Amino acid sequence: MNGERVVRRLAAILAADVVGYSRLMGRDENGTLVRLKAHRTQRFEPALARHGGRLVKLTGDGALAEFPSAVDALAAAIEFQEAMAEANQDQPDDIAIIFRIGLHLGDLIVDGDDLYGDSVNVAARLEAEAPSGGIVLSGDVQNAVVGRLKATFHDLGDLALKNIERPVRAFRVDWKASEWPVPTRAISPPAAVPSPDAPLDLPDKPSIAVLPFQNMSGDSEQEYFVDGITEDIITELSRFRSLFVIARNSTFTYKSKSVDVRQVARELGVHYVLEGSIRKSGDRVRVTAQLIDAPTGNHLWAERFDRMLDDIFAVQEEITRSIVSAVAPEVENAQLAAISRTHPNNLRAYEIAVRAWAKIRDPKLQPTDADPEAVIAMAGEALAIDGRCLTALVALAWAHWHHGFFRTSGSPDTSLNEAIEVANRAQDIDRLHHRPYQIKGMAYMTAGRHDDALFEARRAHDLNPNDAETLALLGAVESRCDQTASGIERLLQALRLNPLNPFQYSVHMQLSVACFLACDYARGVEWALHCKRAAPKFVANLNILTVNYVGLGRIEEARREFEAAYRLAPQLLEQRLATGSPLFKLPEDRRRDAQFLRIAAALPE
Numbered sequence: 267m268n269g270e271r272v273v274r275r276l277a278a279i280l281a282a283d284v285v286g287y288s289r290l291m292g293r294d295e296n297g298t299l300v301r302l303k304a305h306r307t308q309r310f311e312p313a314l315a316r317h318g319g320r321l322v323k324l325t326g327d328g329a330l331a332e333f334p335s336a337v338d339a340l341a342a343a344i345e346f347q348e349a350m351a352e353a354n355q356d357q358p359d360d361i362a363i364i365f366r367i368g369l370h371l372g373d374l375i376v377d378g379d380d381l382y383g384d385s386v387n388v389a390a391r392l393e394a395e396a397p398s399g400g401i402v403l404s405g406d407v408q409n410a411v412v413g414r415l416k417a418t419f420h421d422l423g424d425l426a427l428k429n430i431e432r433p434v435r436a437f438r439v440d441w442k443a444s445e446w447p448v449p450t451r452a453i454s455p456p457a458a459v460p461s462p463d464a465p466l467d468l469p470d471k472p473s474i475a476v477l478p479f480q481n482m483s484g485d486s487e488q489e490y491f492v493d494g495i496t497e498d499i500i501t502e503l504s505r506f507r508s509l510f511v512i513a514r515n516s517t518f519t520y521k522s523k524s525v526d527v528r529q530v531a532r533e534l535g536v537h538y539v540l541e542g543s544i545r546k547s548g549d550r551v552r553v554t555a556q557l558i559d560a561p562t563g564n565h566l567w568a569e570r571f572d573r574m575l576d577d578i579f580a581v582q583e584e585i586t587r588s589i590v591s592a593v594a595p596e597v598e599n600a601q602l603a604a605i606s607r608t609h610p611n612n613l614r615a616y617e618i619a620v621r622a623w624a625k626i627r628d629p630k631l632q633p634t635d636a637d638p639e640a641v642i643a644m645a646g647e648a649l650a651i652d653g654r655c656l657t658a659l660v661a662l663a664w665a666h667w668h669h670g671f672f673r674t675s676g677s678p679d680t681s682l683n684e685a686i687e688v689a690n691r692a693q694d695i696d697r698l699h700h701r702p703y704q705i706k707g708m709a710y711m712t713a714g715r716h717d718d719a720l721f722e723a724r725r726a727h728d729l730n731p732n733d734a735e736t737l738a739l740l741g742a743v744e745s746r747c748d749q750t751a752s753g754i755e756r757l758l759q760a761l762r763l764n765p766l767n768p769f770q771y772s773v774h775m776q777l778s779v780a781c782f783l784a785c786d787y788a789r790g791v792e793w794a795l796h797c798k799r800a801a802p803k804f805v806a807n808l809n810i811l812t813v814n815y816v817g818l819g820r821i822e823e824a825r826r827e828f829e830a831a832y833r834l835a836p837q838l839l840e841q842r843l844a845t846g847s848p849l850f851k852l853p854e855d856r857r858r859d860a861q862f863l864r865i866a867a868a869l870p871e
Contacts, residue, residue: 278339278371278407279381279389280319282310282346283328285364285398294361300819300865301363302327307858308785309349315854316449317342322381330389332381336371336410343367343401344417344441349448351399368393369403371410388434391427395436405435416445466535466765472593473510473536474557476500478521482545482552492544493518494620494657495553495582499540502586504732505700508594512536513734513764515627531560534765538566538593542585551575555585557592567592579609615652618644622661638665638674656699659692663705671712673837685709700730707739711746716851719743734764738773745780747851754780771800775807782810783855787817805835809842809863816862828866843867 333339372385396402424433542555556568610616622644648658669675670682692702707722741756774797781790794811808831815824846856
């Protein structure tokens with residue numbers, strides 16, 4: 267080495283390779299490669315990570331890894347073999363991928379990230395002596411681990427290994443599967459997407475749907491104002507954990523329709539329905555509201571309010587208190603008092619802000635069709651009148667997030683920072699409103715700040731546990747932060763709270779993402795196909811459908827979906843091909859995403 271000092275270190279070396287690899291490749295080359303890569307990313311690399319190992323290199327059908335501890339090396343080897351045994355339970359013998367592993371502890375030559383020397387060769391030769399699905403280790407490793415792990419060692423004597431000058435004492439390892447449970451990342455979601463026509467069971471708590479209030483003013487310009495008041499009532503009711511409140515997107519599908527309250531209750535799966543009307547005339551307003559027990563058709567509560575227009579928000583609070591008192595009498599007065607909120611200072615600013623917010627929630631528009639610049643202009647107009655208009659600040663924060671997420675501004679990162687800054691301003695006005703926390707969670711997630719996103723999403727959920735959008739956000743964030751079981755539960759709850767949501771397909775896509783992260787590719791495909799039927803050009807869904815297809819080994823279908831996605835958003839796909847989705851927190855998830863996309867794109871590793 268031309269006089270340079272040779273760098274050495276003592277380490278435990280793990281060598282693994284596939285039994286009968288040539289036979290498997292001859293039978294099904296593409297399928298074998300896909301399954302082998304999936305086992306590496308889903309089982310081998312996580313086992314290394316859990317026990318402090320480092321992947322040194324891949325060697326075709328095998329791999330070489332190092333550990334600072336012999337105990338960790340053997341623990342990782344057993345865990346991996348147990349994971350492979352579980353994965354192969356339902357696999358035919360002629361396609362099952364089975365590994366052999368050899369372990370040695372010794373001195374190594376370090377050259378950058380690579381390792382060389384006699385110790386590496388010993389580990390590789392011991393691996394060749396191992397039985398299918400088994401482990402053979404050297405006497406040096408056995409001396410270091412005996413009595414420290416739940417395993418037994420069978421002495422194989424001194425072995426003469428190929429190209430190793432000295433005999434090597436070797437041991438075969440045995441263990442009880444019951445003492446080495448395979449770590450799991452998630453609970454699988456339901457086997458199939460529920461039918462939209464399936465009847466919904468009533469929740470185990472008082473359940474209510476608030477129908478859009480009717481505009482009795484005879485002026486279509488007042489529709490936004492009336493809708494805004496209705497949505498505010500839904501928001502206030504949603505804050506009570508003792509209630510089950512259907513989301514605005516579902517109840518507003520009945521807007522301007524003559525409805526049968528009993529039929530509405532059956533379609534939404536609720537016990538109670540609130541309906542009402544608003545007439546605005548000059549500086550006065552008349553509000554009527556009635557709470558109906560849907561199974562019987564009886565009115566539990568009804569009231570008419572004739573007030574000055576400035577009192578409309580006090581009327582909202584009174585309606586909310588009356589409903590809660592009628593259907594959940596166990597709610598304490600302290601909780602009822604908490605619904606008193608910061609009211610707009612200027613009704614003109616509020617009306618403009620409500621119009622801006624309506625542009626965001628238009629069910630006729632796909633998310634990519636929204637016009638954030640129009641929302642920014644309208645929110646700015648409202649804030650020029652009333653700088654503390656909460657609805658305007660929320661709409662403005664959303665518009666900046668939209669620019670950052672869909673990369674439609676000159677600087678997406680700047681847009682995300684602006685969304686966070688505006689949401690902070692909204693929080694300063696009302697610390698108890700969930701929406702600013704929700705938008706901050708969305709912005710942090712888009713920026714790859716996973717821990718911050720999780721904090722904000724959980725805070726939003728705490729403030730409004732019935733808000734379906736917040737639940738969907740929290741489920742998406744938890745799934746991407748290796749809390750897949752909880753994430754799936756949240757996403758399914760979001761579906762139940764919003765059964766007629768015109769944007770339901772986005773939740774189906776998030777469930778497909780969660781399944782991919784849980785390595786449940788079959789169900790991931792189910793959710794993604796359900797999404798695709800509603801939104802065939804939703805690029806994010808085409809991407810997740812692609813990688814789930816690859817996980818199943820259905821490469822031709824994966825390539826078809828990849829090509830469709832690439833035609834729609836080539837820049838997005840180029841980024842993910844290089845680094846994987848930045849929305850995934852764990853490096854192994856990002857690597858698997860990029861790897862599977864490259865398989866679909868027929869690109870070299």
